[in-house]
Amino acid sequence: MYRIGFDNEKYVNIQSEKILERVNNFDKLYLEFGGKIFEDMHGSRVLPGFEPDIKIDLLKRLADKTEIVFAINAIDIVQNRMQGDHGTNYADHLLYLITRLQANNLFVSSVAITHYSELIAIQQLKRRLHKLGIAVYTHYVIPDYPYNLNLIMSEDGFGKNDYIETTRPLVVVSAPGSGSGKMATCMSQLYHEFIRGIKTGYSKFEKFPVWNLPLNHPINLAYEAATTNIMDQNMIDPFHLEIYGESTVNYNRDIEAFPVLNAMFEKIWGKSPYRSPTDMGVNMIKECITDEDVCKNAAKQEIIRRYFKLICDEYVYGGMRQEIQKLEFLMKAADTVETDRAVVPAARSKTAQTDSPAVAIELPCGKIVTGKTTPLLSAAASALINALKVLADISDNVDLISPNMIAPIQNLHHKYLGNKNHLLQVNEVLMALSISTATNPIATMVLDQIPHLANSQAHATTLLNQEVVGTLRDLGITVTCEPEET
Numbered sequence: 167m168y169r170i171g172f173d174n175e176k177y178v179n180i181q182s183e184k185i186l187e188r189v190n191n192f193d194k195l196y197l198e199f200g201g202k203i204f205e206d207m208h209g210s211r212v213l214p215g216f217e218p219d220i221k222i223d224l225l226k227r228l229a230d231k232t233e234i235v236f237a238i239n240a241i242d243i244v245q246n247r248m249q250g251d252h253g254t255n256y257a258d259h260l261l262y263l264i265t266r267l268q269a270n271n272l273f274v275s276s277v278a279i280t281h282y283s284e285l286i287a288i289q290q291l292k293r294r295l296h297k298l299g300i301a302v303y304t305h306y307v308i309p310d311y312p313y314n315l316n317l318i319m320s321e322d323g324f325g326k327n328d329y330i331e332t333t334r335p336l337v338v339v340s341a342p343g344s345g346s347g348k349m350a351t352c353m354s355q356l357y358h359e360f361i362r363g364i365k366t367g368y369s370k371f372e373k374f375p376v377w378n379l380p381l382n383h384p385i386n387l388a389y390e391a392a393t394t395n396i397m398d399q400n401m402i403d404p405f406h407l408e409i410y411g412e413s414t415v416n417y418n419r420d421i422e423a424f425p426v427l428n429a430m431f432e433k434i435w436g437k438s439p440y441r442s443p444t445d446m447g448v449n450m451i452k453e454c455i456t457d458e459d460v461c462k463n464a465a466k467q468e469i470i471r472r473y474f475k476l477i478c479d480e481y482v483y484g485g486m487r488q489e490i491q492k493l494e495f496l497m498k499a500a501d502t503v504e505t506d507r508a509v510v511p512a513a514r515s516k517t518a519q520t521d522s523p524a525v526a527i528e529l530p531c532g533k534i535v536t537g538k539t540t541p542l543l544s545a546a547a548s549a550l551i552n553a554l555k556v557l558a559d560i561s562d563n564v565d566l567i568s569p570n571m572i573a574p575i576q577n578l579h580h581k582y583l584g585n586k587n588h589l590l591q592v593n594e595v596l597m598a599l600s601i602s603t604a605t606n607p608i609a610t611m612v613l614d615q616i617p618h619l620a621n622s623q624a625h626a627t628t629l630l631n632q633e634v635v636g637t638l639r640d641l642g643i644t645v646t647c648e649p650e651e652t
Contacts, residue, residue, distance in 0.1 A: 167532035168621040171460030172215035181450045182227045185371070188448065189231065189336050192367035194359065196352040197448075199234075199340040199371045203263060209373060211644065212388050212465045213455070214621075225272055225338070233275040233334040234267060236260060237305075237341045237351040240281045240288050249343050257291045259342040264298060276301040276330055280347030303328035305347065305354060312350075312426045319433045324357040338371075344396060349423075353430055360434045367439070368431075370420075372447035375400045377414045379452055384465035384500045386415055391472040391496050393417075394489040406442035414444045466502040467623070473497060473504060474646035478629060481649030507646065509625035512536055516627075523628035523650075525549035527643065529556065530621045539589065542572050546626060546634050547595040550641075553622070557615035558608075566609055567598045592637045619643055 189195045199221075202208075209216045217223070225232060241247075242256040249259040264274050277295055279288060282304040292302045305327040308318055317323045330351075337355070339348050352368050359366035374389035386400050403416040405424060420443040427446075431438035440446050455461055473493040480486035497503065505511050509526040516524035516536040525545040526536045535556050537549025551566060560566075575594060590598070602609035620642030627648045630638075638645045 168214065168530035169457065169460045170215040171455060171457035171464065172213035173454045173456050174215055174217050174220060177216070177450060177454040178220065178223050178227060180453060181448065182224050184448045184450055185228065185336070185369075186231075188367060188369050192335075193365040194332065194335050194337060195367040195369060196337050196339055196355055197369050197371055198348050198352055199338045200348065201373060203340060204266060206373075208388075208392050208468070211468050211471075212374075212385055213451070213461055214464050215456070222267075222270055222272075225267075226270065228336060229272055231334055232336045232338055233273045233332055234338045234340060235275060235330060235332070235351070236264070236277045237280055237339060237347045238277060238291075239346050240279050240283050240285070242343070242346065243279075243287050243291055244283075244285055246287075247343070256342045256346075257287070257294075260291075261294060261298070263340075263342060264295075264300060268298075273334070274300060275332060276303060278303045278305050278328070278330060278347070278351045280305045280350060281307050301331070303330050305351065312423070312430075315426075315429055315433060319357060319430070324354040327354045327358075329358040330355055349427075353427075356430075356434050368446070370447045372449035373451055375415045375417055376451045377403075377416065377444050377447060377449055379415065381413075381415050382499050384462045384469070384502075385451075387496050387500045388465040388468040388472075389417075391469045391493055394472070394476070394492050397488075397492070403442050403444045406444045409441045414442075416443045416447075420446075466500050467507060469493070469496050469500050470502060470504055470507045470510075471644065471646050474625075474648075478647050478649045481629070507623070507625065508534060509623050510646070513625045513627050523626065525624055525626045527553045528623040529553060530618070542569065542590060543595065544589040544591050544634075545628065546592050546624075546630060546638070547590050549624070550592055550638075551595060553619065554612045554615050557618050558612045560608060560612060564608065566606070566612055567595065567602055571598055571602065592634050596637075616641060 185197065203221050205218045206221065207218055209220070210218045238256060238260050247256045248254070249256055254262065260277070267274050277300055279302065295302050308323045311318060339352050341348050356366050356368055375386040379386055381400055381402060390398060390400055399418045400415055401418055401421055403414045403421060406412060406414045424443045428438045428440065431440065476486050476490050476493055480490060509528050512526035512534045513524050513536065516526060516538055520538045522539040523545045524536055524538045526534055527549050528534045533556060535549060535553045537545050537552050539545045540548055543551070552562065555562060555564070572590060575590060575598065599609050599613055603613060622643045624638060624643050624645040626645065628650050629647050630645065635645055
């Protein structure tokens with residue numbers, strides 16, 4: 167059963183207040199803004215009640231003081247690096263983010279292209295950005311960065327980078343993905359602002375890991391599960407523990423980088439304002455958890471979901487053994503197993519009964535509905551129809567779609583599109599239901615239940631293609647699969 171465990175409105179209020187407290191200590195604050203700006207589905211899965219676009223609400227709260235600067239790595243542009251969730255390259259995703267932010271009346275002032283070089287793909291991106299009214303600045307590779315501090319803090323280091331002209335007291339530095347150079351962009355600006363006599367600060371917008379939850383709390387373990395591709399590891403912050411005698415959680419990259427960052431701060435300001443990596447972050451997640459048991463369970467479910475995603479990726483692509491071993495370790499640390507995901511045993515049981523692929527859907531009310539592969543419908547389509555019938559309180563023996571409507575679609579698949587699989591998929595069933603509403607009022611009742619699918623869980627005993635997974639995701643259903651093909 168879906169239950170709320172996080173106070174979204176409280177988080178927006180107190181996180182924005184804490185950021186403003188830091189802004190007020192300086193003429194200008196550079197806030198490194200990691201993670202996804204839009205559609206933070208990990209946060210919403212791990213913290214039920216956390217809205218996927220919560221960062222936009224927060225930025226709107228601070229809009230009059232804020233401008234946004236993006237960093238993007240030239241290497242990612244040239245190599246056409248892809249942004250996994252959207253299936254677009256980094257350059258296109260950057261433009262998507264800018265236009266969406268502008269549509270929300272948020273001020274995006276500029277883009278810093280890090281590791282800059284004069285290549286055609288980079289020049290093309292610059293022209294596209296200029297058409298959007300976005301200023302473009304160039305930052306260069308510094309030899310031995312970040313360890314050669316004397317070079318970094320000189321005219322031949324950060325001094326070679328363009329100075330990014332900013333006009334507001336809070337400068338949010340974000341990126342289309344990891345490795346774009348957000349922190350280096352902030353540090354370069356601190357150097358240039360210091361030369362200009364501007365009292366400038368730096369901080370990090372943090373969500374995960376949650377610094378004031380235990381190291382092996384399921385929420386923090388779920389963060390590690392989400393970052394197995396870059397092998398992030400949660401750690402006790404040794405600097406914070408030594409100085410304050412307080413055990414706090416950070417992750418390996420920030421802890422490893424802190425001595426160098428601290429030395430940079432000392433070079434710029436004479437004295438660092440931070441005594442630990444934890445000090446740098448603004449993270450009020452724990453204070454907004456209203457039901458810890460709900461969030462613990464949701465985090466365990468996320469770890470299981472990540473595990474199924476990896477074993478399917480290993481089946482299709484290979485090369486995931488190290489990541490799978492990490493997920494198995496995290497599941498053990500969280501004291502959970504794959505069958506703790508209620509739809510997993512339900513789907514497997516249906517397959518055992520019918521000797522065919524099956525899908526189980528757990529509705530937000532807690533009821534589990536199953537569907538099997540039939541001569542007309544895929545297992546996912548069957549389960550979806552059955553779930554909508556339950557929500558609409560329609561008898562299971564009522565045919566929502568006439569076989570006479572299904573036959574022409576199957577004929578199209580087989581005769582003209584050359585598809586061996588003639589079964590109707592999820593999107594086709596939804597289209598057929600929509601057409602049926604013209605003559606069948608029951609179909610209208612069923613389609614009206616679609617919003618009530620939000621926050622459902624599903625599991626398939628067979629691999630589902632990305633189109634099906636995407637359609638289910640659009641319906642608000644989080645789905646996992648077995649690495650089996652039909």
